[in-house]
Amino acid sequence: MVDFEIQLNDKEIESFLQQIHVAKTEVSVEFLRKIVNGIVEFVPFQNLTMLTAPRSRPTVETIKFEMLNGLGGLCTARNPFLHELLRHLGFQPRFVSSTMGEPDCHISLIVNISNEDWWVDVGNGYPYFEPIKLGDETIHSNWFFSYRIVKNSNRWEVQHNFSSTWTTNHSFTSEGVDYSRFDRMHELHYTVPGWGPFLTGLRVNRFWNDGGAVLRDLRATSPHGEENLKSPKEIVNWLETWFSSTFFAKVDVVGAFESWQNEKSGV
Numbered sequence: 001m002v003d004f005e006i007q008l009n010d011k012e013i014e015s016f017l018q019q020i021h022v023a024k025t026e027v028s029v030e031f032l033r034k035i036v037n038g039i040v041e042f043v044p045f046q047n048l049t050m051l052t053a054p055r056s057r058p059t060v061e062t063i064k065f066e067m068l069n070g071l072g073g074l075c076t077a078r079n080p081f082l083h084e085l086l087r088h089l090g091f092q093p094r095f096v097s098s099t100m101g102e103p104d105c106h107i108s109l110i111v112n113i114s115n116e117d118w119w120v121d122v123g124n125g126y127p128y129f130e131p132i133k134l135g136d137e138t139i140h141s142n143w144f145f146s147y148r149i150v151k152n153s154n155r156w157e158v159q160h161n162f163s164s165t166w167t168t169n170h171s172f173t174s175e176g177v178d179y180s181r182f183d184r185m186h187e188l189h190y191t192v193p194g195w196g197p198f199l200t201g202l203r204v205n206r207f208w209n210d211g212g213a214v215l216r217d218l219r220a221t222s223p224h225g226e227e228n229l230k231s232p233k234e235i236v237n238w239l240e241t242w243f244s245s246t247f248f249a250k251v252d253v254v255g256a257f258e259s260w261q262n263e264k265s266g267v
Contacts, residue, residue: 004179006084044072057186070246075123094176127207213242
């Protein structure tokens, strides 16, 4: 399954690991867990750069630049970059295709370690802090929600629980797929407002083990509570509090806000 490749040299890998506060070690489940945890905490899940970019899927060069420079992105950038980072570190990752309303509309990964398959996903906007071994239906819980993976016929279901009810967020088979499998999803996400939430909404978040900062349209949630933001200036002020200067100094919040408003109103 090699139809996607990002060239990363040792200096770039070391720089990214420093960005996510992880020291390089030998291939292991624990090393994988630290990488996943670090990306969820220190690399924003966001669509601001999508809203200010040309209406086309991100190139390999764009994915590499935005991830190495702390900008982050959506599943279309985060999980492909993680795939390549892991490959360069000696892991054996593969792309898997998830159904989330529609087939092939979400990219996630399976990583094989010592002949065991481990699911990871840093691109769904939720705090999945650790890899999950396929077949282990243990419930994982954090301050935000609980989640688990269960087998249903020939598919694996990623299930969420926010109060007392389990719901399926998305499902996948463990078979590896080519990156080109997501061509239709990329085209629709980046060109058709309303096909997904990312051209007609604002999304920025990062999570840590006992907290998080989440912007969903104009509602911002953080350890300071919930706030209803009213302008790009208020968004910038909120970002400055909860995200690194590496991030908010490089994103065009005003441009993203205006693009969001235009797409939402159909202008």
